[in-house]
Amino acid sequence: MxxxxxxxxxxxxxxxxxxxxxxxxxxxxxxxxxxxxxxxxxxxxxxxxxxxxxxxxxxxxxxxxxKGAGGTWYQVEKQGAGQVVFVGLPNTGKSSLLNALTNAHVDVALYPFTTNLPQVGMMEFEDIKIQIVDTPPLHDDAPPWLFGLYRNGDILVIVLDALADPHKDFATINSALNNKNIFLESHEFGDIKNGFIVLNKIDGRHNATVINSFISKHQDIFTIISVSATNAEGIDLFKREIFSQLKIIRVYTKKIGHPIEKRNPVVLKQGTTLIDAAEYIHKDFKKNLKFARLWNDAGYSGQRVEKNHVLNDGDIVEFHV
Ligand SMILES: Nc1nc2c(ncn2[C@@H]2O[C@H](COP(=O)(O)OP(=O)(O)O)[C@@H](O)[C@H]2O)c(=O)[nH]1
Ligand SMILES: [Mg+2]
Incomplete structure (x- = not known):
């Protein structure tokens, strides 16, 4: 030991x-x-x-x-291009944001603790779908599986209420997470969990001084996006940030002798090389890959690329095996 x-x-x-x-x-x-x-x-x-x-x-x-597992334990099986898990205190608008991002229709209520179980929706982002998980509120007696949901998510979105006290609420959330060894900022112990902050209800009568001081205090470390689930302000930016924080790329395959069709991309991690992509798509591809031709908006128009070439979002690849 x-x-x-x-x-x-x-x-x-x-x-x-x-x-x-x-x-x-x-x-x-x-x-x-x-x-x-x-x-x-x-x-x-x-x-x-x-x-x-x-x-x-x-x-x-x-x-x-x-057989159905005994005991109350909830987990959400991953679907789509990535799993985004909401974290927030009661009534900050998590369920409203899930509805704004996806076609889910979950209950929204004036009173806290409406969401007792995880709720899931799929967010369409351009040509892919990303899974959004709305969660019960974080509080002192939160069930252990709630932290399991956080830990399992690809990224966390911290939902704060711009009409409440974001300084205090963020501190509460951070310490509850740290108690379970989940860290949003670099720390001596444990890995960092990636994510960002949304300040919801920005349509309401918020205190601009408080909001600005919160943003300037944390913006060096976190992306902070002001949104409104009610009037959809900032929602497009929110979606784009989710995509960017997932650190994924969309790669389109093209058959030799066929025209380019930018449909049904393969979703891969940023940094994936041509040979890794080939392996992901088909085992035989990896074994037999000679080279590939590449098209993209960054200047490639069918040039030959080798096995260790790092792919980018939007690349169109024609494998030669
Ligand atoms: N003004 C305003 N109110 C909101 C917004 N989003 C949610 N609310 C209200 O805040 C309350 C709690 O919303 P809900 O989505 O249930 O919060 P949750 O407990 O975090 O899931 C409801 O009364 C919502 O109508 C928003 O963007 N602006
Ligand atoms: Mg809710």
């Missing part, structure tokens, strides 16, 4: 041992993996945790197939 594990590790390990539901155990294992300092001395432990995680995931999916 490496001696240099942070104290949080042992706290979470204890919770892991005490957890009763497999899904809850899984969340703690993932938390442990994010806490471990990443260096040579912990490689073995990291590998052990990864094995445990994949075994537990297998067991959970088998259990789901055989």
């Amino acid at each position: 490496p001696a240099n594990l942070p104290p949080q590790y042992f706290e979470v390990e204890k919770k892991y041992r005490e957890a009763k539901v497999p899904q809850e155990k899984l969340v703690y294992l993932q938390e442990l993996l994010s806490i471990i300092p990443k260096h040579k001395g912990t490689e073995k432990l990291q590998a052990e945790l990864k094995t445990k995680i994949s075994k537990l995931k297998d067991a959970i999916s088998k259990q789901k197939k055989s």
